[in-house]
Amino acid sequence: MSRSGRLVPGPVPGPVSSGPPVAFARERSELLEIGDETVAVALVVPLQGTAGIFGPSCELCAELAVEEVNRAGGVLGRELRLVPVDGGAAPQRVAAEVDALVSSGAVQGVTGWHISSVRQAVAPRIANRVPYVYTALYEGGERTDGVFLTSETPDIQLYPAMRTLAQERRLRRWFIVGNDYVWPRRSAQAARRYAARSGARICGEAYVPLGTHDFADVLRRVERAGADAVLMLLVGNDAVRFNRAFARAGLDQRCVRLSTLMDENMLLGSGGAATHGLFSTAGFFASLVTAENLDFHAQYARRFGVDAPPLGSLGESCYEGVLLLAALIEQARSLDVRAIGASAESVSFEGPRGLLRMRRRHVRQRIYLAEARGLVFDVVAQLPAGPPDA
Incomplete structure (x- = not known):
């Protein structure tokens, strides 16, 4: 991508491998080389297994949000970039991959839709190290430092x-x-x-x-x-x-x-x-008739065409996850998790569901x-x- 936020044609990074952390050495090295110019975010969505049915729409919605953020100037003056991680793998394997990316400095944040057993494996390994925006509906009760949640309980x-x-x-x-x-x-x-x-x-x-x-x-x-x-x-x-x-x-x-x-x-x-x-x-439902949702549909169709995976609540949550992560960082003017947590209560952002605000690290919402x-x-x-x- 150009520094202006306009997309520049080039190779699209593939999903992070499900093998041992050593397999990521080359990818992490390449990410670190451009780390000063970008804010990289691990996008953890299911690309296999029973939840893989909505993985593609989650990826596309997150990509759409990244492009929107970058057109508006990025995050802290740097471009936002996604690093895909297969959240459909075994929870401890997903946690090991995310931990490796965070430990190497290859990513400065984590977001995405994945089941609660994956979140429970990931959250303690990256607590207080990078902001983690979890977008799946869940059972409630998540209090790990640095975790912010966008969906229903x-x-x-x-x-x-x-x-x-x-x-x-x-x-x-x-x-x-x-x-x-x-x-x-x-x-x-x-x-x-x-x-x-x-x-x-x-x-x-x-x-x-x-x-x-x-x-x-x-x-x-x-x-x-x-x-x-x-x-x-x-x-x-x-x-x-x-x-x-x-x-x-x-x-x-x-x-x-x-x-x-x-x-x-x-x-x-x-x-x-x-x-x-x-x-x-x-x-959220794709059929909601609001100005914000109609605009979201139009953006998605223009960017990915009529044959793209259907828009749905889970894909939309990943769009919001990116927007919230960017808003948290911008509000704090820092990538530091403690600074982000300290200013989180004053964060709001506009998405397909309208204006949303944080309360106790959860997004307040209509159901x-x-x-x-x-x-x-x-x-x-x-x-x-x-x-x-x-």
Whole structure:
């Protein structure tokens, strides 16, 4: 890129290798040579595995944000640049790669969408060393120094959605289906409290490994439990396969599904025949009709064309992650994590969701409920605030 921020044609760096840290020696050396002229950021998004379905849109949205920041003058007068890391690898391997990049000085920040088990491996290894903007919805409770979070937590997302559906659809018996790791398990703990507050109860729970293909036993358990609602805490392709199996079993005619992780790429993968009675709750949907979102769509289409991966909430979160990281650094006028943390409460930035501000290292946000209409999410409500003890 030129110093003015205009893109200059040239080779695009590929993803960081999943091999041992020594394999990155040449790449890190090259990054260090230009480090004085750029601010490099590790973009950790899934490029494989069950979450790989939305990795490409995450990459493109982050790239779009970097180009926007650079057109506006960059960060501290330096150009921003992404260093891709495959967040779909095993958590400790991802953490080792990010740690190696930080330790060598090859990156001065970290952002991206990746599951909570990856965040839990990465955060302690880079705490107080570089700013880390985590863009995935998560189970709440992250307090590691230097970590800033842009997305939803159960108190502001899951509780109002369960309460609204319980009231409007008279739902009383929830069955939880989730992947077997920290985010679904911790979210299910919250869901048990939320169901009770909504006059409902949890009538069963099932947890499956990431990468599960066969949901026959889980579906039998849902049917035997007499559930009238299913809370889906499944990631990526696992949610896609569950939706298809759910519809084939005819359960979509008797059970509502609610997902807190269902973006437009996953909806498309599920297919229109498998989305009847499917609801999603999130801080962003591609179908939101706002001036900021329409502008975001236009920028994305102009830059990447009509055949680009669909815009969705998870890709949009990576766009925001880059913007927030740039805003944090600019506000502090420093790359020092402590200085960034000290000024974080006064940070705000404009994105596809409008003007957003930080509070206690989390972005304050509006939450919506949407119902799937074939392959499109129809936003039916902006949800009220979460529980009093949020």
